[in-house]
Amino acid sequence: MKLLVGYASTQGQTRKIARHVADLLADRGHAAELMALEEAEGLEMARFDRAVLAASVHIGHYQASLVNFAETERAWLNAHPVLFLSVSLAAAGHDAEEWRALDGIAADMAEATGWTPSQVVHVAGAYAPSRYDVFTRFTLRRIIAAKDPEADLSKDKEYTDWAALDAAVAAWLAA
Ligand SMILES: Cc1cc2nc3c(=O)[nH]c(=O)nc-3n(C[C@H](O)[C@H](O)[C@H](O)COP(=O)(O)O)c2cc1C
Structure with a gap:
């Protein structure tokens, strides 16, 4: 096909x-x-x-x-x-x-x-702080912190x- x-x-x-x-x-x-x-x-x-x-x-x-x-x-x-x-x-x-x-x-x-x-x-x-601008990093950090308390917020993480x-x-x- x-x-x-x-x-x-x-x-x-x-x-x-x-x-x-x-x-x-x-x-x-x-x-x-x-x-x-x-x-x-x-x-x-x-x-x-x-x-x-x-x-x-x-x-x-x-x-x-x-x-x-x-x-x-x-x-x-x-x-x-x-x-x-x-x-x-x-x-x-x-x-x-x-x-x-x-x-x-x-x-x-x-x-x-x-x-x-x-x-x-x-x-x-994925959560990819290495690819975000400052504002996006700030916003996504808060979302990931709530969603995945185990995550290291400074590191990219693939879900x-x-x-x-x-x-x-x-x-x-x-x-
Ligand atoms: C600025 C921004 C806004 C996002 N908004 C949502 C959203 O509204 N809902 C959601 O479930 N995920 C949201 N995400 C998560 C993305 O869907 C996820 O990071 C995805 O892996 C991005 O795919 P891409 O790397 O192909 O762009 C958002 C991510 C970013 C950076």
Whole structure:
């Protein structure tokens, strides 16, 4: 199968997740094309059988490149099996309210773009103070301190569960 793995990433964790998924697909004998969605303008979607799209949540929204791509390609996306990986820090915890908010963020994106993903998987992202500006570092420190009291707030920390991601992608491929 020929698959597009398109991603939008601000600090780099979603790019890492998308690369991991593209490698997994290739290991399983598929042809996977990895691409930043900001570079996807004019992409010939008819070349692909399926797609995995990934984007991360920043202050309740996905990146503009995901939203623009979804709006432009919604006819293809709605007509094909597409796995949407929604990356966030809320997905690293078990707070029911935060999980409801994640569903709302994905639903808002669907309403705004006209693309309703056939499957959404929420993936835990990363805390990356080494990549933040001063204001973002201050804000995220407070969030992580509340969410993960064990964390060393001066160090980057990855919350992505790679085995769970592999299982979700494998199940989607088999479906
Ligand atoms: C400025 C900023 C705002 C964020 N806002 C949210 C948010 O509203 N909800 C959430 O669950 N995670 C939020 N996060 C966490 C990111 O989704 C997480 O760090 C993710 O790994 C970022 O992916 P990226 O490295 O691909 O950009 C935020 C992170 C930053 C830096």
